[in-house]
Amino acid sequence: MKKMALFLVAALVLLTSCTTMGSEKASPDLLSMSVVIEVPGSSQDDLFVKANSWMVDTFKSAKSVIQYADKEAGIVKGKYVQKLPYGLLGDYMDVTSTVTVEIKEGKARVSFADASYSQTVTMYSMGGATSTKEGVVEDLKTITKVRADWEMLATTLKATLISQVKSW
Template sequence: MKKLLLIGVLGIGAVLGGCATTPQQPVEPVKFEKVYQIDGLNQAQIYDGARQWFATAFRSANAVIQYEDKATGSIIGKGNMPYRCSGFADCMTMTNGDRVDFTVRVDTKDGRMRVSYDNLTHYQPSHMSGNVRIQESNYPITERTSSAKITLDALNKSADEMAEKIKTQQKVNSNW
């Protein structure tokens, strides 16, 4: 009987000890990157089209754009979009002011454009929940975040719209 008790204690200890030493996998923030082939346009035309897209896609392109260099064809901006919840628990804790903050980068070359979004964070303003004041929060959107797929789909759509706008804008600029 003592042997069974000893084996049981050692077995439980081994299981618990194994669980305690299992390292957790790091959770990476989500990122988005896509390369577009834009045939027939040179780097300067694509850059100008991307700059025009910033001007129409955001309330103030000057407030969004943090860096731009026409010679290298790079534009870096900080923007945001409304947060889209996913699932019952996520939607129940959402407020009207929730948003996704991000950094957008556009790099241009002759016939090509790369669009990337990173530093994606879910911002929730301070608000009242019943009689309790909830402090504002700002946390990264990771692979485990319930709204990650919805957010990435929205960014993909935005990038596709930018590429389409650049392609059609050159025709509009020349046919007026």
């Protein structure tokens, strides 16, 4: 009886960890995304300050960081980490993406690419032993969730860029 219960727990853990990544591969055009944001009448300097501030406010995880910022070139680039649920036991995986904001007079382009995952799998049937699995996000199910977050980020950046600075 104990062996059967142990087998069922092990099978459940195995099946749960295997549901992390879907099997259907995403088309290459889904693995990145760019959005152009028009902000007529705004200077490159003003948009750069707002974009940089947006990244600081948005990248709240210690793993999410601004890696490069050049005001003259109008580029802010960083790594963004989001947590995605997977499996049946409420586990999460970290998905890291490169976020690039390019700025010109009156407009900005935000690009998302290079989504990779890192997940820690806990094997409860083996006394809670863990293993880490890492790779590039290529499956349709996961990249669809990642893109939903990218779209939300682009929307919040647009709101930040078109907002008027309130004087204090």
